[in-house]
Structure formats: C-alpha cells, structure tokens
Amino acid sequence: MFITPAYAQAAGAGDTNSMLMSLLPFALIFVIMYFLILRPQQKKVRDHADLVKNIRRGDTVVTSGGLVGKVTKVVDDDQIEFEISDGVRVRQMRQMISGVRAKGEPAKDSKESKDAAKESAKENAKDDAASK
Numbered sequence: 481m482f483i484t485p486a487y488a489q490a491a492g493a494g495d496t497n498s499m500l501m502s503l504l505p506f507a508l509i510f511v512i513m514y515f516l517i518l519r520p521q522q523k524k525v526r527d528h529a530d531l532v533k534n535i536r537r538g539d540t541v542v543t544s545g546g547l548v549g550k551v552t553k554v555v556d557d558d559q560i561e562f563e564i565s566d567g568v569r570v571r572q573m574r575q576m577i578s579g580v581r582a583k584g585e586p587a588k589d590s591k592e593s594k595d596a597a598k599e600s601a602k603e604n605a606k607d608d609a610a611s612k
Contacts, residue, residue, distance in 0.1 A: 532574045535560055540581040543572055548581070 535541065539551045541562060549562035552569060560577070563569050 531580060532577055535574065535577065535580065539583055541577050542579045542581060544576045544578045547572075 535551060535554065537551050537554060540548065541551055541560075542548050547564055547570070549564040549570065551560055551562045553561040555561055555571065558574055559571050560574055561569050561571050
C-alpha cells in the first residue's frame with residue numbers, strides 16, 4: 481500500500497554490471513598502492529642487496545647503528561670486519577650495513593689490463609727520454 485510498484489520492481493535481482501562497478505574502486509586502490517608503495521620498496525631492497533654484495537676491503541661503511549669504519553676484511557658472504565678506530569676491529573653482519581661512504585681499492589686487474597698498463601708506461605718512458 482505504501483510502496484509504489486516502481487520501487488518494488490527496482491529491488492529485483494542484482495545486475496552483474498553493478499557488481500563490477502562496486503569492485504572497481506578496490507582494484508584501483510590496489511593498482512595505486514602497487515605503483516606508489518610496493519614497486520619503490522622492491523627497488524630499494526634490490527639496491528641495498530647490490531650495495532651489500534659489492535662491499536670490499538678498503539670501503540668506508542656506515543652501519544645501521546651509526547658506526548662508521550673502514551672495511552679491513554670480508555669474512556664471508558654474511559660478515560665483514562671493519563676498523564672503527566686504531567686497533568679496534570668489529571665484525572658486522574653485511575645486512576646491517578646501511579651505506580658505503582667511500583669506495584676502497586679497485587678490484588683486481590685482469591692480466592690483459594695489466595699488460596696494457598705496462599705498455600703505456602713503457603711508451604711514456606720513451607716519450608720522456610725523447611723529450612730530454
């Protein structure tokens with residue numbers, strides 16, 4: 481009596497299009513979260529893993545606890561040893577390194593690059609002798 485027939489007909493079975501439209505905001509929120517939160521975090525983790533993997537002797541490192549020291553020994557894949565003061569050496573887990581301030585000595589040269597360096601040194605010596 482109080483409900484008109486038009487309202488009674490609208491309360492019928494749910495439309496699949498309306499269900500899709502109600503799930504669309506959730507999908508949109510997930511996509512936004514992926515691009516604004518998850519992808520940058522994955523990149524940051526990947527960069528930190530590369531940083532930790534490439535630590536070598538002579539690097540100046542900063543730990544997550546705030547200690548700054550120079551790497552004296554790479555113990556194994558999980559640990560490094562670094563010197564925080566004269567004669568004070570500390571072992572640290574690699575994952576607890578938050579940054580590398582200064583790169584240390586270069587990686588070992590291959591035989592080819594050593595030969596090229598020797599040849600250029602000989603040429604420089606010949607040039608110096610010829611100029612005198």
